[in-house]
Structure formats: C-alpha cells, structure tokens
Amino acid sequence: MSRWMRNSSVLWRRSGSSVVILSEGQADPFLLTGAGALVWDLLAEPIAAPELSELIARLCGSEPGVIARDTDPLLTELERLGAVEAVA
C-alpha cells in the first residue's frame, strides 16, 4: 500500500489554521484550511491513506469512512499539484 508524504521541494507557511503552499511547477500558491491543514501536518511523515483517515476521524470524533470521502480526493489533488508524493 502506498504511503504519502509532503514533497520536500514544496514551499509553504502556516497561517493560523490554514497552510499556504507553493509546489514546484505551479505558478500560484494554494490554501489548505481546517481539516486540509491538519492533513498537511500529518503528511510531514509518511502515512497511508487509511491511517490518515483514521487519525483525523479520531481527532474530529467522526468515522474513518466518512473522513476518507474527503481525504482520499484531497490526496489525489495534492499529488496532482505536486505537493505530495507516494513513498515506499
């Protein structure tokens, strides 16, 4: 199973409960807010998608399956933007 991690080349800063991110190859920065910023924090170390959903579900008092409906597409989008990469 793939694990995901921030791409080390990404430039970013925290701004309150948000994160401003600029990936290599992208002209403009984008913003992650709320739970998206929490996902970004958790991607500091390699983590598999199911593990990510479980952790956030625990923190938010929700169900992993419910959380995964948001985190899985977010990971896909972050990968498309070059912000995260799959690691062994």
Added chain:
Amino acid sequence: MATAVDDVLRTIAASGLAGSSLDVPDRPLDAELWADVLAAARAYRLVGLLRRALDSGDLPATPAQAAEVSRDHVRAMAVVIALDRLLLTTIDLLEGAGVDHRVLKGAAHAHLDYPDPSLRSYHDVDVLVPAGDFDRALAALAQEGYERKYRRLGPGFDARFGKSVTLSAPDGFEVDVHRSLAGGRFGMSVKLDELLGAPSELRIGGRVVKGLGPEQRFLHACYHAALGDRTPSLRTLRDIAEMLLRGRLDIRRIQRLCSSWHGEAVLARAVRLTWETFRLADVNALSVWSQRYEPARAEQRALRTYTTGRSAVGQALTGIGAVAGPGAKAAYVRALLVPERTFFADEGTGAYLTWWRRGARSAMKLHGRR
C-alpha cells in the same frame, strides 16, 4: 514625537518578546486607529507579528479586525513563499556561474532565528556574494532577465566599493545582491572574508542553502537597524532582540568581529535602540556595554550621515578614509567626483554641477561648516 500608531506598532513588533514592558491595549482599537495601524503593519512587513499579537491576546481585536489580519497574513505568506522560490532560482543562477552566496535578511532570519518562520514577513530577496565575483554574479543574473534598478557610478565601483545592487527579477520582485553590509565608512571597514566565514545552513524547499554565520547575521541586523534608515526598522530591531534573547550567540565573537570591522558605534547604537524601543528588562553583556559605549567624534559624524543628517553622498565621503591603498582611494574618489555619463542619463548638461554642489554641501556638513 511618538504617535498612537507608533506605540501600537512597537507593541506588535515586541509581541512574544520576553521581558518587554511595553504597554498593551486593554481593548480593541477604534476604527480609525485600527485602519492606520493595519496599513502601517502592511507597509513595514509586520503582519506576521501582528497575527501573533492578536492570537496571543497582546493586541485585543474585534472579530472583523481578526478576520482582516487573517486575510493579510495569508497574502503575506503567499508573497514570502514566492520569494523563497525566487531565492532558489537566483541561487541556481549564481551557482551555475560559479559564484558563492549567502542568504541574507528576511529569508535567513525567518528560517534560522524565529521559532516559526510565519512570524517573519519579507518583501524581497537578499543575497551576499564575494566581492571578487560580484560583476560575474550581476552578469549571470542579467543574462536571465534581472534588470538593474539604479544606475552605477562607474565600471567596477559596485564590486570594489558598493554595498549592494538592486535588481528587478523577471517576475517583478526585487533581488538585492550585496557586497557588504552598508555603504560608506562602516561598510568599507567590514572584513569581507570574516563576513563570509563559517556560514550557517538553512533548508528551503528541501534544499540546503547558505546563510551568514549567526554572529555575522546578528551584526548585519545591527548594521541594518543602525544605518539602514533614518528611523530604524521595527522588523530589524525585532530580529536583533530575537537573536540576542535566545542566548545562542557567541558574544565574544560578535565583539571581536565588530572590533575588527571598526563597527562598535554601529553595534552599540543598534542594541541600545532595540532595548529602548521594546523596553526590554533582560540584561546581558551586550545590552550593558551598549548603554555605556560612547562613540568618538569621528564615529558620531559618520553615524549622522546615516541617521539625522542622512545623505548617500555624505556616507560615500566618509568611506574615503576606510578605503585601503592609494590606488583604490584614488579610484574611489575619481568615481565620486566624476561618475560615468550614464549615471546621469537624461538629466542634462547641469547634472555634473548639481552632483558636485551636493557633494560640497555634504562635505561641509560633515565637517561642521554650513
């Protein structure tokens, strides 16, 4: 005389500093004062610390005010990461030309001296290159579309005697390529090999790049605070306080470097200003020394050209004594007296006369004659 805006800005710049006894407002600012403070915080690149001041309660705010600061901070952070990208691009070009570098000022302080880089905003890129590679550095950047903002005095002047050259990068941001820490006497006295020695490493975008060593970086902040503007930058004073209060600097090394560079008056002024501006209670060897240091008359005269009697020409004149060697001195004076024609560009035939009149006035002011 300090205004209400100045007082609030000082509180913002001091937010989180241990030992600051500045007054803190006990309620949100009224609309008019808030608008002025916010505008000033943006202009002086204090938005990171403004955010901290609100988050910590140092500055009470209404929900609307807090929302404004949140938006501003996101914008400021978008700017700094764009600048970090430009910094890496600039370093790539310099390295491609075989030019060594040190990252300076905002980016260096944010990544090395603050517990959270989002506290420190900046608005341009600053790099230092060795004097011997200065022209090669400018050529490498010019080839990629970096354009000089201000004209040079003469061929070779920047590489031999200048403080820095400001370039406009293709994306519109400014890149300052530095040779030394200041113009004039205090800049000319800096031993550049000591400045470049024992660099720090900072990690930006997964890459390791070089910054000044901690003591040199601290001294650069002091030079910038004491000499860089008529009114010292609160952002830079905060850099000084942040570094000194962390307790990781080698004070003896700072004093040795400063003595070698004949910069004691600069260091004393910067530390004294920092302690006074932020009303810091903590005492350390440098803060005590700075209170006691009395600059010599020549130092006072030289300092005035950077402060109350601020004048680029005056600063340049004070540099004559600091230039080593008769040949170099002659080249320096010649460049000051007779800048190359392109320096005056479209200013017409009277440009040289105007230039000499300004020089004569500065010289007379320097020596106490009107």
